[in-house]
Amino acid sequence: MVAFEGEGDRAKAQRFRAAVLPCLDDVYTLARYLLRNPDDAEDAAQECYLRAFRHFETFRGGPIKPWLLAILRNVCRAEFARRGALAAVQTEGMDETAQACDSLWGDSAQSPEAETLRRLDSASVQRLIAQLPDNFREALVLREINNLSYREIGDVLGVPVGTVMSRLARARALLRAAWLAEEGSAS
Amino acid sequence: MTCDEAEVLLHALIDDELDAGHAREVEAHVAGCARCAAQLRAYRTLRQGLQGQGLSFAAPASLRDRIERSLPKPAAMTGRRSVLKGFVVGSIVSAAAAASVSFVILRQDRDSRILNEAISAHLRSLQADHLTDVLSSDRHTVKPWFNGRIDLSPPVIDLTAQGFTLIGGRLDYIDGKPAATIVYRRRVHVINLFVMQGLGPILPAPKFEMVQGFNILRWTDHGLNLLAVSDLARDELEEFGVKFQAATRAASAS
Numbered sequence: 501m502v503a504f505e506g507e508g509d510r511a512k513a514q515r516f517r518a519a520v521l522p523c524l525d526d527v528y529t530l531a532r533y534l535l536r537n538p539d540d541a542e543d544a545a546q547e548c549y550l551r552a553f554r555h556f557e558t559f560r561g562g563p564i565k566p567w568l569l570a571i572l573r574n575v576c577r578a579e580f581a582r583r584g585a586l587a588a589v590q591t592e593g594m595d596e597t598a599q600a601c602d603s604l605w606g607d608s609a610q611s612p613e614a615e616t617l618r619r620l621d622s623a624s625v626q627r628l629i630a631q632l633p634d635n636f637r638e639a640l641v642l643r644e645i646n647n648l649s650y651r652e653i654g655d656v657l658g659v660p661v662g663t664v665m666s667r668l669a670r671a672r673a674l675l676r677a678a679w680l681a682e683e684g685s686a687s
Numbered sequence: 688m689t690c691d692e693a694e695v696l697l698h699a700l701i702d703d704e705l706d707a708g709h710a711r712e713v714e715a716h717v718a719g720c721a722r723c724a725a726q727l728r729a730y731r732t733l734r735q736g737l738q739g740q741g742l743s744f745a746a747p748a749s750l751r752d753r754i755e756r757s758l759p760k761p762a763a764m765t766g767r768r769s770v771l772k773g774f775v776v777g778s779i780v781s782a783a784a785a786a787s788v789s790f791v792i793l794r795q796d797r798d799s800r801i802l803n804e805a806i807s808a809h810l811r812s813l814q815a816d817h818l819t820d821v822l823s824s825d826r827h828t829v830k831p832w833f834n835g836r837i838d839l840s841p842p843v844i845d846l847t848a849q850g851f852t853l854i855g856g857r858l859d860y861i862d863g864k865p866a867a868t869i870v871y872r873r874r875v876h877v878i879n880l881f882v883m884q885g886l887g888p889i890l891p892a893p894k895f896e897m898v899q900g901f902n903i904l905r906w907t908d909h910g911l912n913l914l915a916v917s918d919l920a921r922d923e924l925e926e927f928g929v930k931f932q933a934a935t936r937a938a939s940a941s
Contacts, residue, residue: 511900511918513759515813524754528746542750549754557875617732622740629742643702644737650704668702669695676733 516556520549523565526646527572533641534576536630544579548572566652569642573656617676618683628678636671643668688716693723701730801862801886801914802898808859808868809879809901809916818877819855819870829856833867839911841867841882844934851878851927862886871927878917878927887912893928895921904928908935 527548531541548571559567620628629637642653653664688696693716699705700713717724812818821832830843836858845853850873857868861883871878893906902924904915913931917924 509759511902514900515810515918517755517758519814521751521754524746524751525743528750529743532744541744542747545746545750546753546757550757553758617736619736622742625737625740626742644734645742650699650702665699665704666695669698672698672730672733676729679733679736 512556513553516553519564520552520556520568523568524549526565527568529645530569530572530638530641531576533630533637533645534573534634535579540579544572544575547575551575563652565646566648566655569646569648570656570658573638617679620679620682624682625679628675628682631678632671632674636667636674639664639667640671640675688712690716690720690723693717693720694726697723697727698730700727701734797862798887801883802896802903804861805879805881805903805914805916806899806901808861808866808881809877812857812868812870812879813877818857820857822855824853824855826853829853829869832856833858837865837867839867839882839884841869841911842908842931842935842938843869844931844938846871846927846930846934849930849934851930873917873919873923873927876917876919876923878915878919878924880931881912881914881916883912883914884910885912887914893925893932895925897921906932908932909939 524545528541528545531544531548532538535541535544548568551574552568552571555571629640632640638657639653642648642656643650648656650661650664650668653668654661657664659667693713696705696709696713697717700710705713717727821829823829824845824847826843826845830841833841833843833856841856843853843856847853851871852873854870854872857870859866859868859881861881864883864886866886867882869880869882871880887905887907889907890905891907893904896903896905900918901916902919902921904924904927906913906928915924915927915931917927919927
């Protein structure tokens with residue numbers, strides 16, 4: 501009996517590999533942006549795959565990427581909880597950055613030349629995205645980098661599509677302001 | 688539409704998430720509002736700036752290895768065919784990743800081809816969101832569905848009371864011939880029961896085998912070849928076979 505359960509596991513592992521391993525880059529990418537640290541991102545991705553395998557039966561068809569990214573997000577939130585006080589301090593810092601960005605955006609919205617953006621290298625853009633506050637960062641990464649639809653993002657975040665839309669609007673406003681500020685500081 | 692509304696909705700426009708009606712409304716607003724028009728252009732530029740960048744991170748190979756190692760290994764095989772079978776399993780995985788399962792047939796005899804194709808059909812049914820053509824737990828709906836679609840009359844038995852829920856039927860092709868597939872579920876496990884004519888050996892008593900990690904039970908009944916594929920444990924799949932046969936006998940006796 502135990503041996504046959506084992507056989508079932510192997511068959512399950514086979515289906516799991518085929519369906520889920522191709523999403524590893526997406527999972528790792530989101531983990532990098534959420535946790536902002538390569539080592540933590542690796543741990544989170546591995547934990548995500550363990551949990552996903554354990555709960556593979558609960559996957560009810562459809563695109564598998566949002567299902568997997570929702571698990572990853574839960575893992576990352578648990579990691580935030582574990583970091584506790586440290587995370588709280590960081591988030592506070594982020595809010596200030598966000599407000600600074602906000603006033604910047606208010607100014608730059610008026611200037612027509614702000615419609616163009618100077619090209620930044622990938623590492624700089626990654627850094628700007630990493631500095632966005634949690635709620636906006638995850639919405640932006642899920643849309644622009646993981647290429648999820650609004651509905652899928654809503655499923656991952658557990659919020660209505662309208663909330664996805666407004667977070668995305670805000671995330672882009674903040675990112676754009678930060679991008680322009682970066683240009684200003686570089687020149 | 689106000690500027691406040693447009694300011695949010697223009698993102699949905701950029702992302703191609705608006706239905707035609709709302710898209711027209713936003714476009715109409717933008718056409719008459721210089722400020723929102725400037726924003727739309729600005730965010731399109733931002734989006735292009737992001738799309739042109741390599742902003743993803745590639746997972747390190749060591750991470751991929753660690754995850755691979757944490758999963759249960761494919762069944763250990765012994766004997767001279769072990770290498771070949773291992774290769775078959777590997778090809779299932781990579782081919783399935785490309786969303787189309789194609790089998791490398793290494794054992795050319797017809798029987799193994801039938802087994803391989805049944806497993807292939809089983810995998811497809813799980814992955815391609817095509818488990819059933821007719822979705823019903825009522826055998827009086829499932830059985831007539833096969834009329835005119837296939838020249839055999841499959842025994843469609845409702846085993847819900849015995850713990851195997853009938854969920855529907857499907858048409859498959861095994862070894863180039865149509866097969867009536869009856870789909871059952873036991874908890875989270877799917878059982879695909881392929882009903883075929885003249886395909887496979889004559890087996891009055893159910894015969895269990897394991898192929899590529901899947902459990903298979905086969906038997907013959909009234910000239911029909913029945914083949915059940917599942918990842919269900921052996922004892923439960925055999926229980927399914929016993930109950931199915933008992934129910935068929937009861938149905939033909941009454």
